[in-house]
Amino acid sequence: MRPEVAVQSDRITKIQHHLYNNGYAQVQELAEATGASIVTIRRDLQRLEEDGIVTRTHGGAKLAEAAGPELAFQSRVQEHLDAKRAIGEAAYGLLRPHTTIFLDAGTTVLQLARRLRAQVQPLPLTIFTNGLGVAQDLVNVEGLSVNLLGGQLRNENLSMVGPYAERLLGEVWFDQLYLGTSAVRGDAQMYTLNSSEASLNRAMIARTSQAILLADSSKFDSSAPYAVAPISAVQTIITDSALDATWKSRLADLKINTTFVPLGRNS
Incomplete structure (x- = not known):
């Protein structure tokens, strides 16, 4: 895996876990949690919405209802x-x-x-x-x-x-x-x-x-x-x-x- 791909994968995992733990987050909050720029977070959220994992809202995003159980399991995997x-x-x-x-x-x-x-x-x-x-x-x-x-x-x-x-x-x-x-x-x-x-x-x-x-x-x-x-x-x-x-x-x-x-x- 190329370094930039690994960084993106790690960042997206952090976004998913943050949304799972908090339910909803502003773009700025996700940028601070991941150390990425707001532009990058918006791009990641667009990709996650296309994959059916998140639902974007004005200024932020929340976890899509169908994604909850799988992300709950993945969160436990990381513990x-x-x-x-x-x-x-x-x-x-x-x-x-x-x-x-x-x-x-x-x-x-x-x-x-x-x-x-x-x-x-x-x-x-x-x-x-x-x-x-x-x-x-x-x-x-x-x-x-x-x-x-x-x-x-x-x-x-x-x-x-x-x-x-x-x-x-x-x-x-x-x-x-x-x-x-x-x-x-x-x-x-x-x-x-x-x-x-x-x-x-x-x-x-x-x-x-x-x-x-x-x-x-x-x-x-x-x-x-x-x-x-x-x-x-x-x-x-x-x-x-x-x-x-x-x-x-x-x-x-x-x-x-x-x-x-x-x-x-x-x-």
Whole structure:
């Protein structure tokens, strides 16, 4: 990618995230947020309006209604990105050729999918997923047979959920499950933001030989409403070294095989 194209892509991403977080912004506000000129921002907004992402108004712009769910997902992808990438790299090291795995729709698991996309030597795997983003990132990756679950589309997470997806899971057995979570609460259970997603996650855990939780340290002592399962239901956890000492001790007491990936200074 040419440097000027990379700068433009980064600027447009900043515009999208600013509009997602604020709902509406003046052109001047977007120029200050991105460090670009007003002329450049107006040109970017015209392009984004043509793509159906924003609606321009007098003196500013707002996010187009149809673009909300996808941008919400992309915003979560960017949160704690260094930790998620390091976790994805560690998870890649656990993959075994000629096995069948499930990749859930979480943004940390997405980093494992992107690591697979960047592989130099083909790694033959059969992959099932309920994540549209995961499936899209694995299109035409040599060595991979990718299967996307059917079911009801959950817009907020770009994922497939519901009874039909659960029935499909009942027909397959996975050597490994790579699972994300919205939260690990103080009761040492995994939680998520959607009841259908929680139910599907439980079905995933029931259909695998090895469940591996990929969760950065911010997920611990966080909160979400729907219980999935105790963290003792997974055999392996990969998180980052910023996890507090209390949780490290609890995971040791639970005898869960845990990997703590180191973070850079700027993480």
